[in-house]
Amino acid sequence: MALINSILTFIFITIISVTGVYILTGLTGMFSLGQASFMALGSYVSAIMVTRLGVPFIPACIIAVVVAVMIGFIVGLPTVRLRRDYISLVTLGFGEAITSLLNQFTKLTGGASGFTGIPKITNVWIAGGSAIACIALAAFFKNSKYGRQCIAVRNDELAAKSMGINAPRVKMVAFLTSVAITAFSGCLYAFFTTYVDPSLFGWKKSAEWIIMVFFGGSNSLTGSILGTFLLSGMPEVMRALAEYRSVVYAVLVLLIINFKPSGLLGEWEFTLRNIKALFHRRKPEDDNDNYSDTSKEIKNDGTIRS
């Protein structure tokens, strides 16, 4: 039972991080290879607040998120005006810089040997509740004016700008939202494992999150979460396979990316309307009929007018 609880808690925490990555990568099309460093910031800041300064857990989390967002803003300022590929380079550099800084400031962070003595506060209920809250936040964001603008910017930045969309601002909002969510997942992580060290937050972690988003469907929040659940849960389920787990993982990811490039769920979202549609699926021919009808009308219109 304790094992299942701990696996679930880890999955929930990863889901929170990936929700942040979904907003950044899935929704806005920005690839950050330094996203894990914001999780590190969340972990370390909240841990230092609680253990060194005696701040209670919840205010410590809020402070950690605010600090991460402020640092994110500084990183974001030059980044959001760049093209996609350069964004990943800048964030990669930043992320690696953060991990080396954490290694250097031994007095404050414990350096490479890690930060110990964090009280255990996070449990499966806190992690699960937080995950649901973050997913709801992201879902509301997706359907808001910024969500639509994010998708517009991802699809065609030029066209988005000529619709009056301030692309750098939209990217910044998405970036900071994802930073806040990822930093929060770091707080939960630190207070669950009671120990963090810089090597946990390298670029590989960020890349893993991006894989999870693409595995489940980069255009679907539901898909991203499902992808996370499968990919982070699978290694635990297959403990018996030992090293072959990574092989299975890699093969699975390759299969999906090759045969379903839009991910497991594509663009499908878990909403009441889509569930209903699943059960009363309209036949494709109906759609076609509709279609030709209207085009006929237009034609009639045209001939009457001309």
Added chain:
Amino acid sequence: MALLEVEHLYKSFGGVKAIQDFSFLIDPGEIKGIIGPNGAGKTTIFNVINGIYEADAGIITFNSEDITNDEQYKRTLAGIGRTFQNIRLFKGLTVLENVQCAFDPVAKYSIAECYLPLPRRIRAEKENRKKSESFLEMVGLEKFKDQKPENMAYGLQRRLEIARALACQPKLILLDEPAAGLNPTEVVDVSHLIKRLADEMGLAVMLIEHRLELVMSISHTITVQNFGETIAVGAPSDVKNDPKVIEAYLGRGDA
């Protein structure tokens, strides 16, 4: 003062002089066509007016304000809408959402409300949807509002682009080959639509088009571009018979 005043505009890419000394005036309710062979720099003119490219020299005044160095999105908010030669709709969004995007930059709710559906957001969203639907109705696409734009016929995508540009509530609309790839009946439809934009809605319309019968029939004046230079300006009937224009289109005769 005219709505849009372009004075002595220059733009080159490396050694290619895409625009040379281009001047242009347009007022509300006018339709002005720009024609010319391929590579004459027509779309570049739109891109400079719209802010995709910066002008090398020249002044662009819109609504009595100098917008020459403004950012692209600011020019749209100031009232310049446009469509693209190669349709550029947002693929991840539905037809309705594509139009809604035009209202989003000016939607009246805060960032905090993007994370929580508070009453003000719900009201603003409803209003946006209603307004967007009215623009879809204007171009006859209300039945397709929940479809994905990439699944629609080409002609309908063109209409959607116009609806999306109109939803930005422009005073000036730049239409870049709105009839390209359309069948004859659709062309008639589009030309009616463009006329309505100028006559009923009082928009200034700048039109790039290769279908001469369309431009000639609805434009008030026509500017002919060739290799970045303006070679003729005038009423459609005058331009049609201008020897320079005939030469640019057909080449010089032997005689």
